Amino acid sequence: MVVANKPSVELNSFLLRKLLKVRKAKKSDVHQIYNIASSVGSSTKIPEQGFLVDDYTSNPRLYKNKLLNGINNLNHFYVAEYERIYGFMIAYSKEEWLKDNPNWIEDVYWSPDFDKSRIDNFIVVDKTAIQAGLTGQGIGSIIYKHLLKNLKENGTKTIFAETIISPIPNFASLQFRKKQKYTLAGMRYEDYNNTLYTDLVYYKDVL
Numbered sequence: 001m002v003v004a005n006k007p008s009v010e011l012n013s014f015l016l017r018k019l020l021k022v023r024k025a026k027k028s029d030v031h032q033i034y035n036i037a038s039s040v041g042s043s044t045k046i047p048e049q050g051f052l053v054d055d056y057t058s059n060p061r062l063y064k065n066k067l068l069n070g071i072n073n074l075n076h077f078y079v080a081e082y083e084r085i086y087g088f089m090i091a092y093s094k095e096e097w098l099k100d101n102p103n104w105i106e107d108v109y110w111s112p113d114f115d116k117s118r119i120d121n122f123i124v125v126d127k128t129a130i131q132a133g134l135t136g137q138g139i140g141s142i143i144y145k146h147l148l149k150n151l152k153e154n155g156t157k158t159i160f161a162e163t164i165i166s167p168i169p170n171f172a173s174l175q176f177r178k179k180q181k182y183t184l185a186g187m188r189y190e191d192y193n194n195t196l197y198t199d200l201v202y203y204k205d206v207l
């Protein structure tokens with residue numbers, strides 16, 4: 001029974017990866033995006049499967065508005081779709097990021113061997129989320145590849161991405177950074193909603 005089931009499960013995720021298309025998010029996607037965010041962003045945080053820090057289920061209206069605002073204003077808000085949406089990624093240009101996080105560069109404890117000239121021209125991947133139960137099947141990598149292609153075209157030099165390691169470590173995100181060959185750039189403390197988070201700050205050059 002187990003042996004008979006295994007190939008079809010693998011074939012399904014293989015086929016899904018082939019069929020998925022990544023495109024910019026549009027307004028009408030907001031409900032599906034919200035559902036995905038809620039599936040991995042609730043009050044239950046599972047380190048191995050990864051999680052979003054916010055509890056999206058706590059205030060659907062507020063979070064749908066935030067997502068809609070991102071869809072309307074950000075250049076890099078992508079969804080992976082085949083008949084429905086399976087995952088999304090939100091990235092900020094340097095200007096967009098520093099507008100929301102004006103002290104970010106000063107707040108990071110940069111690693112001594114990190115070449116800070118990379119701070120001249122970067123984007124920050126803020127959130128990536130794949131439907132709960134479908135993580136670890138390569139969907140995040142497909143969206144990431146699409147982002148890389150766009151960044152090469154527009155001349156962005158560096159990608160930054162943060163991963164929370166405390167109070168709850170995000171092991172899925174750590175695995176994902178390793179898979180995408182990110183390097184540690186530093187760390188920062190982040191005071192968010194009265195909780196102190198410790199974030200590893202990773203970078204990757206867009207080559």
Ligand SMILES: CC(C)(COP(=O)(O)OP(=O)(O)OC[C@H]1O[C@@H](n2cnc3c(N)ncnc32)[C@H](O)[C@@H]1OP(=O)(O)O)[C@@H](O)C(=O)NCCC(=O)NCCS
Nearest residue numbers: 040050051127128129130135136137138139140141172175
């Ligand atoms: C982090 C995340 C975006 C990565 O996307 P993904 O589709 O799972 O990524 P991939 O499948 O391409 O790669 C994940 C790697 O972690 C490993 N992994 C193992 N178990 C896993 C699990 N349960 N979940 C996720 N990744 C897992 C995978 O094996 C894979 O590495 P490999 O292909 O070399 O084996 C996704 O796991 C996710 O949405 N998690 C919940 C939200 C989150 O934590 N977001 C990141 C913080 S913003």
